[in-house]
Every structure is written in structure tokens, then in C-alpha cells.
Amino acid sequence: MASKAIQTVRAGVLDASLYDDLSTSALPRISRGAILTALSRAFDLAEGRRPGHAQRVAYVGVALAEELGLTGTRLEEVFFGCLLHDVGMAATPQVVRDGPVAQRPGARDRLAAVPQGGWADVIEALTLHCDHGANVARRLGLGESVARAVASHHDCWDGSGLGATPGDKQPLVARIVAVADRVESMIDAEGSPLIVRRRGPRLVREMGGTEIDPELAERMAMLAARDEFWLGFYDNDLATGLMSLNYGGVMGREELFDFLGVMSDVVDGRNGREPGRGRRVAELAQRVALACDMPERRADLVKVAALLQDLGTLGVPAHVLSKPDILTIEEMGTVQMHPTYARDILSEVPGLGAPAWWVGCHHERVDGKGYPGMLEGDEVPVEAQVIGMCEAFDALTSDRPYRKAMSRADAVEVLRGLSGTRFDERVLESFEAAEGPFTTP
Ligand SMILES: [Fe+2]
Ligand SMILES: [Fe+2]
Ligand SMILES: [Fe+2]
Structure with missing residues (x-):
């Protein structure tokens, strides 16, 4: 056919x-989760990522959240945080040094340490898409927990990133979304499913304590040691499975x-x-x-x-x-x-x-x-x-x-x-x- x-x-x-x-x-009677699963492919386009990035992040995030025993609303928050984490790539370019990001505690000092051009452009894109994405999550009515996860998905887990107040550890939902994004990117960069199946758990553990929460890294590594995780990750019907969760309720x-x-x-x-x-x-x-x-x-x-x-x-x-x-x-x-x-x-x-x-x-x-x-x-x-x-x-x-x-x-x-x-x-x-x-x- x-x-x-x-x-x-x-x-x-x-x-x-x-x-x-x-x-x-x-x-159609359709849930927020089902339609956002499909539309997230448009966010991948805006970011220039391989199609399905946001969906795979959602799969990893939900799997890790379930491993940690999360249920109900918090599981849905992880799901939406993952699907929307890069929706802000559809942001209109602005000047970060004079924008809202620069108003945060400690942000001006960190921005001042970045040389003009080069890294500044990278930081600008990162910070703006986090802010913009968080606003989209709020406007979609998905709640402050989802918005905060989107806003801080490029921050370090211990609160040392641009979007955080120093010393203020990220909430659990935000830390899971950040882990899922890093892990999906790591898997994508490895290329071969067989090689990443073998090296994945060790690579995840190595990320712990630096970019991602060490406790979550350990749980993620245990998850990545199981075949079921990888069978789900590489399932051709991943999108259908995510849609069938029908999170967020029918509209x-x-x-x-x-x-x-x-x-x-x-x-x-x-x-x-x-x-x-x-x-x-x-x-x-x-x-x-x-x-x-x-x-x-x-x-x-x-x-x-x-x-x-x-x-x-x-x-x-x-x-x-x-x-x-x-x-x-x-x-x-x-x-x-x-x-x-x-x-x-x-x-x-x-x-x-x-x-x-x-x-x-x-x-x-x-x-x-x-x-x-x-x-x-x-x-x-x-x-x-x-x-x-x-x-x-x-x-x-x-x-x-x-x-x-x-x-x-x-x-x-x-x-x-x-x-x-x-x-x-x-x-x-x-x-x-x-x-x-x-x-x-
Ligand atoms: Fe058109
Ligand atoms: Fe991002
Ligand atoms: Fe991402």
C-alpha cells in the first residue's frame, strides 16, 4: 500500500x-497530549533537529519518571515539559543583554564574562528559547511546573545555569526533562543503536554530577541497561504510543x-x-x-x-x-x-x-x-x-x-x-x- x-x-x-x-x-475529540505529540515535529524543524527529537525526549522522560515512581499530574508535567522543551526555538531574535534574561539574579555577571560574538550568540539563543518556550507552555494552560521545566532545560541541575537562581536546586520535573534532553542528544550523537545500547549506561553515569543530577543519572543508567527501554526508544510507532497516553485531557x-x-x-x-x-x-x-x-x-x-x-x-x-x-x-x-x-x-x-x-x-x-x-x-x-x-x-x-x-x-x-x-x-x-x-x- x-x-x-x-x-x-x-x-x-x-x-x-x-x-x-x-x-x-x-x-475530532482529541487530547492536548495527542496533538502536541504531532505538532512537536514542527518544533524539531525550527531547531533543525532530526525529526522526532521532542517525541524521543518525551519517551525517555516518561520512562525515567515512571522508574522514579511518578504518577498522575506529575507524570503528565514531565511529558509536556519534554515535548515543549524546545518550542522556544520558534523565538523572534532579540538582544539578550538588554532582555528579560539579563534581569535575573547573577545573570548580568555571567553574561558580562562571555566574549562578544561567538559564545554570546550561543548563549543568546539558549536563553531566549527557554524563556519563549516557558511562555508558550503557560499560554497553552499547561501549568507553572511545565513552564519552569521548559525555562530551565539548559540549566545545570544544581541551579548554576543562566535561568536559575544560584544554589536553588531545580524541581524534580525540570531535572527529569533536562536529563531526558541530554540523554536523547547523547543517543542521537552515537548513531548506531547497537553501540549506544552497549555504551549508553556508562555514558549516562559519566554525565551525572556535571550536567545532570547524579541520582537521576544513576536511575537513568539502570533504565538504559534494559532491552525494553531500547525497544521502546527505537519503536517505529513511538508517536502513536505517546498519543495514546492522551495526557492533558480531551479538548x-x-x-x-x-x-x-x-x-x-x-x-x-x-x-x-x-x-x-x-x-x-x-x-x-x-x-x-x-x-x-x-x-x-x-x-x-x-x-x-x-x-x-x-x-x-x-x-x-x-x-x-x-x-x-x-x-x-x-x-x-x-x-x-x-x-x-x-x-x-x-x-x-x-x-x-x-x-x-x-x-x-x-x-x-x-x-x-x-x-x-x-x-x-x-x-x-x-x-x-x-x-x-x-x-x-x-x-x-x-x-x-x-x-x-x-x-x-x-x-x-x-x-x-x-x-x-x-x-x-x-x-x-x-x-x-x-x-x-x-x-x-
Ligand atoms: Fe502558506
Ligand atoms: Fe533547548
Ligand atoms: Fe532538545
Whole structure:
């Protein structure tokens, strides 16, 4: 049987029928843990890590927490701390020496000891992504324990890092997340599963007392001496196993929109867009979907897809996305991967097959000149056209580095010019019915 994964490699074999829940007509009942397991692959993209880094860290963290006897809420805190530890890699660059990190006790002295350039850039990236990630955890409603674990995942266990107060030992959840991150990186660096299976326990013990808590290192080393740990770590269905834990509880309709709205804000922030842009496009897409006579439940799915449409841009370097000049062919190719990245990530979420397919098609054109699949006419889903049209309208009516925002009337005139080529004219009629009347302000 063909695999969805093929579609990343060859746009020529794009096949909607692989998304077997395309006829889904309502929002899935999905837990915070399940959806974050899938979305964490986007954080890996932003960090440039091998896909599945955050998921493997979550596996190690939960295994260690269970080894230590943690249950219930604390186990879930470890899980979310691990999945989100690097979500801050989607941070907007700032100057750390004048930023909030520098205000912490002892931080200024340590920063002053770092030479300008080189290490300073490294420290800046580390400290900023910890702070930014902790804020994302708070905004997702995952609690202060998770936020603190994310904030301090690069600190030393005894409280000697930039994010900590000296002498203040990290809480247990934070120490477990830090161990899991270091251990996964160590395993990844070793390469061969057989070699790391043999050397792993010793390497973990050697990290104890320096970077990681010596007591946790010893327990982790004991865990790494067992075959079951390694069988789980290298399991091809690791993501499915993590999703099936269903940590964080199943979300209702509004909770799901809020949760994904935060993710949309993360993507907007990283790409230098004004806050709320993604939410605004999603609200508009939902209204246009209703104007296209879609049932309310289908329009809800369109809103979900619109909130996540640019998730894949986390795999495109920020300087390329914000370049105020014509892109090179190579840069254009990188940008054009973003629908494919997002489609592959979302297609892993149970019940989001249809939004995954639409997101993957939101830059297709009815004249067959779009990307990534060069679909034509009715092959381009109406839902994808709605999302693409709303994004285009919002972009035209927003300021950009190279031009001022257009009026709504001028923007819809541009859309009319694309009718029959970029979009089906019937979709444009529904758009005007939902948004109009268009008059020059
Ligand atoms: Fe990190
Ligand atoms: Fe990491
Ligand atoms: Fe896009």
C-alpha cells in the first residue's frame, strides 16, 4: 500500500485518497497530549533537529519518571515539559543583554564574562528559547511546573545555569526533562543503536554530577541497561504510543480553537508577522466556508486547518521568510516546502486527515500552476482555496517591509483578477458574500 510519507518526496504522486478521513464532518475529540505529540515535529524543524527529537525526549522522560515512581499530574508535567522543551526555538531574535534574561539574579555577571560574538550568540539563543518556550507552555494552560521545566532545560541541575537562581536546586520535573534532553542528544550523537545500547549506561553515569543530577543519572543508567527501554526508544510507532497516553485531557470545541490559536501565534511570532494574524485569517476562513454552504462542523475543520496552515514555515529559515527582496530559486524551493511539511505533520493526528490535506493544498491553483502538486480545477479542494484566499486577502491588507497595506476594496480587486486562475470564481463569490460590501475606506 502507498504511504503518505511518499508525498513528501514526489509531488507527482499526490493522492487525496490516502487521507482516508477526508469525508470527516466534525472536529475530532482529541487530547492536548495527542496533538502536541504531532505538532512537536514542527518544533524539531525550527531547531533543525532530526525529526522526532521532542517525541524521543518525551519517551525517555516518561520512562525515567515512571522508574522514579511518578504518577498522575506529575507524570503528565514531565511529558509536556519534554515535548515543549524546545518550542522556544520558534523565538523572534532579540538582544539578550538588554532582555528579560539579563534581569535575573547573577545573570548580568555571567553574561558580562562571555566574549562578544561567538559564545554570546550561543548563549543568546539558549536563553531566549527557554524563556519563549516557558511562555508558550503557560499560554497553552499547561501549568507553572511545565513552564519552569521548559525555562530551565539548559540549566545545570544544581541551579548554576543562566535561568536559575544560584544554589536553588531545580524541581524534580525540570531535572527529569533536562536529563531526558541530554540523554536523547547523547543517543542521537552515537548513531548506531547497537553501540549506544552497549555504551549508553556508562555514558549516562559519566554525565551525572556535571550536567545532570547524579541520582537521576544513576536511575537513568539502570533504565538504559534494559532491552525494553531500547525497544521502546527505537519503536517505529513511538508517536502513536505517546498519543495514546492522551495526557492533558480531551479538548472541547472552544478549547481546541484556543489551543491551536496559541500555536498559530507562535508561528506568526517566529515569522515576524503581527500577533493575531493567523487567528484573524482563521476566523475569516470559517465565515467564508459557511458562505460556501458548508455545514458548521465542516467550517470548524476549515478554521482548524487555517490556524495551522503555516506550521510548516517553521522548517523555512526566518531570514528567507522575511527577506525584503526577490527570493533566489533555491530560497523559493525552501519556502515551497512549507505546505508539505505541515501536511505530513498534521496527517499524523487522528481525525485531522482532511485539514492536513487542505493545508497541503493551500498554495495550489485551479489553473495547475500552484505548488506542491500542480493540482488542477476540481482537484484543488474548495476548503484549500478558501484558506488560500483568506491568507492572500489578509496579506494584501497588511503592511509588509516592501509595501504599505492595500485598502479592502483594492485587495478584493486583486482577488477578482485571480479568479479562474488562482481561485475558482464561485469561491470568490462566497468570499465577497462573507466579507463584502467592498468600498474604498
Ligand atoms: Fe533547548
Ligand atoms: Fe532538545
Ligand atoms: Fe502558506
